[in-house]
Amino acid sequence: MAAAETVKTTCPRDCYDACGITVTRKNGIIANVLGDKDHAISRGALCGKCAIAYNGAWRDTALRLATPLKRIGAKGKGEFKAISWAEALGQIAAKFHDLIDRGAARTILHTHYTGTVGLLGGAYPVRLFNRIGATEVDPDTVCNKAGHAALELVFGNSLEGFDPRTARDSKTILVWGANPSHSAPHQDKFWLKEARAAGARIIVIDPIGHDTAKAADIHLKLMPGTDAALAFALLNVLHSKGLTDKAFLAAHTIGWQELVPVIEAMTPARASTLCGVPKTLIEEAAIAYGAGPSLLWLGQGVQRQPTGGNVFRAIAALVAFTGNLGKAGAGFCYMNGTGSRGIDMTTLTVPSLARNGASSISHMDLAATLEDPAKANAFVNWNNNPAASSPDQGRLRRALERDDLFHVAIDLFRTDTTAYADIVLPAASFLEFNDLVMPYFDLTVSAQVKAADPPGIALSNQEIFRRLARVMGYDDPELFETDEALISRLLAQTPYRGSFADLARIGTATLFPQPRIQFAEFVFPTPSGRIELASRRAEDQGLPRVPLPHADARPADGRVRILSPASLWLMNSSYGNDKVIRRRLGPPTITLHPDDAAEAGFAEGDPILLANENGRLALAVTISDMTQRGVGIVHKGRWPGASAGDANINVLVSGRKSDMAESTTVHGTEVRLLHP
Ligand SMILES: Nc1nc2c(c(=O)[nH]1)N[C@H]1C(S)=C(S)[C@@H](COP(=O)(O)OP(=O)(O)OC[C@H]3O[C@@H](n4cnc5c(=O)[nH]c(N)nc54)[C@H](O)[C@@H]3O)O[C@H]1N2
Ligand SMILES: Nc1nc2c(c(=O)[nH]1)N[C@H]1C(S)=C(S)[C@@H](COP(=O)(O)OP(=O)(O)OC[C@H]3O[C@@H](n4cnc5c(=O)[nH]c(N)nc54)[C@H](O)[C@@H]3O)O[C@H]1N2
Numbered sequence: 001m002a003a004a005e006t007v008k009t010t011c012p013r014d015c016y017d018a019c020g021i022t023v024t025r026k027n028g029i030i031a032n033v034l035g036d037k038d039h040a041i042s043r044g045a046l047c048g049k050c051a052i053a054y055n056g057a058w059r060d061t062a063l064r065l066a067t068p069l070k071r072i073g074a075k076g077k078g079e080f081k082a083i084s085w086a087e088a089l090g091q092i093a094a095k096f097h098d099l100i101d102r103g104a105a106r107t108i109l110h111t112h113y114t115g116t117v118g119l120l121g122g123a124y125p126v127r128l129f130n131r132i133g134a135t136e137v138d139p140d141t142v143c144n145k146a147g148h149a150a151l152e153l154v155f156g157n158s159l160e161g162f163d164p165r166t167a168r169d170s171k172t173i174l175v176w177g178a179n180p181s182h183s184a185p186h187q188d189k190f191w192l193k194e195a196r197a198a199g200a201r202i203i204v205i206d207p208i209g210h211d212t213a214k215a216a217d218i219h220l221k222l223m224p225g226t227d228a229a230l231a232f233a234l235l236n237v238l239h240s241k242g243l244t245d246k247a248f249l250a251a252h253t254i255g256w257q258e259l260v261p262v263i264e265a266m267t268p269a270r271a272s273t274l275c276g277v278p279k280t281l282i283e284e285a286a287i288a289y290g291a292g293p294s295l296l297w298l299g300q301g302v303q304r305q306p307t308g309g310n311v312f313r314a315i316a317a318l319v320a321f322t323g324n325l326g327k328a329g330a331g332f333c334y335m336n337g338t339g340s341r342g343i344d345m346t347t348l349t350v351p352s353l354a355r356n357g358a359s360s361i362s363h364m365d366l367a368a369t370l371e372d373p374a375k376a377n378a379f380v381n382w383n384n385n386p387a388a389s390s391p392d393q394g395r396l397r398r399a400l401e402r403d404d405l406f407h408v409a410i411d412l413f414r415t416d417t418t419a420y421a422d423i424v425l426p427a428a429s430f431l432e433f434n435d436l437v438m439p440y441f442d443l444t445v446s447a448q449v450k451a452a453d454p455p456g457i458a459l460s461n462q463e464i465f466r467r468l469a470r471v472m473g474y475d476d477p478e479l480f481e482t483d484e485a486l487i488s489r490l491l492a493q494t495p496y497r498g499s500f501a502d503l504a505r506i507g508t509a510t511l512f513p514q515p516r517i518q519f520a521e522f523v524f525p526t527p528s529g530r531i532e533l534a535s536r537r538a539e540d541q542g543l544p545r546v547p548l549p550h551a552d553a554r555p556a557d558g559r560v561r562i563l564s565p566a567s568l569w570l571m572n573s574s575y576g577n578d579k580v581i582r583r584r585l586g587p588p589t590i591t592l593h594p595d596d597a598a599e600a601g602f603a604e605g606d607p608i609l610l611a612n613e614n615g616r617l618a619l620a621v622t623i624s625d626m627t628q629r630g631v632g633i634v635h636k637g638r639w640p641g642a643s644a645g646d647a648n649i650n651v652l653v654s655g656r657k658s659d660m661a662e663s664t665t666v667h668g669t670e671v672r673l674l675h676p
């Protein structure tokens, strides 16, 4: 029998859970990757998708990239030959220098996002792009930026959420536009269910009846894009019954009086018509949330709407009018940022390296920018698979075919995006290097610990960019800082007092002995120092002074609104190449309400063609009343290359920007249902 040893590490995917992992090695080789039974969140089991993929595709040497590659076929065909690191980095450096010398450094674009959200793997490469003066495609614009911008306007900070441990003092937990049963499976199974068992009422506000909604006490199944009207109706109930917290409003907010006429006009009866939610449920939910102490989990799905910023400002007003802040069991959480544990992200990205200033564009403009030789001469994607994940897929892929666009793709696998690259660089996975993970729900810090060597000559993102900086001839010390030195500097910024080796032994450290109270001091980093319900800054940005009670119109002319939220079996586009996961998923589908399916003449399993001004997509029909009339569900993350028509749902998604922060409006997509 081979001697087995175990390594504790952490899942660094873009997931609320940040599960503790136990890797078992035999003779230095990974035998399996399982949930750490001592870890407070994973409690011995990873989610289904990672349990499969970390023991499948992610350790499959036939699938993993093991050496740099150079394109030998046409762009998009995925034909490559292996080359050395010296040749790959030499060619990249020469091209970058040529552009820098021509004063065109800004036409070097880079996208990055959720491959890993470990601190180093997720941010260190930004240093070199800063030094070059390249253009960053702002990652959050494809995910959650509208919500951040709105919360920042109202509270001055979007990155200090509630401490989940404070749920023990909560009477109500409101999950608004998130689907924990898919996107935070352990928080759903343990945190939420245990809070309910301890007596908290769970309210879910979501257009679809997912498993978290099914298990809730109240589900407000509203039409997508009608949340602001609903928020004002909840306020109407509380205001008309005299249940708002006037002392809190007087002490900690400005501008609340300006909202009162809007609140008075949005009766539950009116909202019921606009949102499609029974009036009695609006009343019941308002009273439960208002009584408090209540927690509000602000999902990312709800703000991926054309008026997503306004929606968040309206929901924020509900927090303020009920005084659900600054006390045990109360608060809201969009995300707990690294700053909540002391981390200064500029330590990682070193913006001062950007001697000529930094520039960035929205992901919504990626396709239009890449197709324009005046704006884009070089493109690097790392931790990101834009040919699968970004909007305007058809246009984006045509832009990636440009022969005069120098394209470098850094990934673990050959993806739909790497197929277009001139140079593909093989990245090490999180199992193959040390890093720190900061969960964005719990206020802890975790170690990501190397458990194996990378395949072939693959390297971590950090090492790739250190080597590229050397070949480019830079001498700024920040471009060469070792992982070890950076990890200890970062760890020292947190309240954790041990070394990385100490953290590696325990996996995850609790940083605050007692649950933290969100905004305990009632200090809001806004211009007024208070919660700004009416906002001068909003006006200065061309936005309304106060949030509006807006509700999107229902889709007309037989069109259906498509929601493409997180899939149970995929992590964004990751795992789409794992054969076991592909079997579980079956062919790509749209879920339609029985009445929509009947009206359009579709039965279960029928082929269907979705069409709009952006493109067409062939799928199979499934029918379920988990959705509602006028709303279809097509989960995100399928690999275009493994799907009919070489496309996924993003072929139908436009680059339309939200009302705030040039952010995604993916859940505002409408399509026609056609018989193929
Ligand atoms: N399994 C799995 N987990 C993941 C991911 C994954 O791909 N797969 N992705 C990760 C990432 S990057 C992110 S950002 C998070 C996202 O996780 P969540 O915050 O849960 O966001 P989504 O999955 O996009 O959508 C959540 C819900 O928003 C709802 N929604 C859509 N439009 C509206 C609306 O107008 N109003 C309301 N009230 N609700 C609406 C959808 O019906 C859906 O149920 O998940 C992370 N976790
Ligand atoms: N239709 C629709 N589209 C969406 C969304 C939606 O709700 N609907 N959600 C959006 C959201 S929330 C997000 S966050 C984006 C996410 O979009 P992406 O950032 O594209 O997310 P992933 O699919 O996880 O892609 C990450 C890539 O990084 C690679 N990778 C993993 N680890 C490493 C590493 O250590 N180094 C390197 N170099 N690569 C690595 C993976 O193999 C994968 O190809 O998608 C967006 N797209």
Ligand code: SF4
Binding pocket: 011, 012, 013, 015, 016, 017, 018, 019, 042, 046, 047, 048, 050, 051, 184, 185, 186, 571
């Ligand atoms: S993706 Fe989330 S649920 Fe799955 S193992 Fe990673 S942290 Fe846990």
Ligand SMILES: [Mo]
Binding pocket: 014, 114, 142, 143, 144, 300
């Ligand atoms: Mo995301």
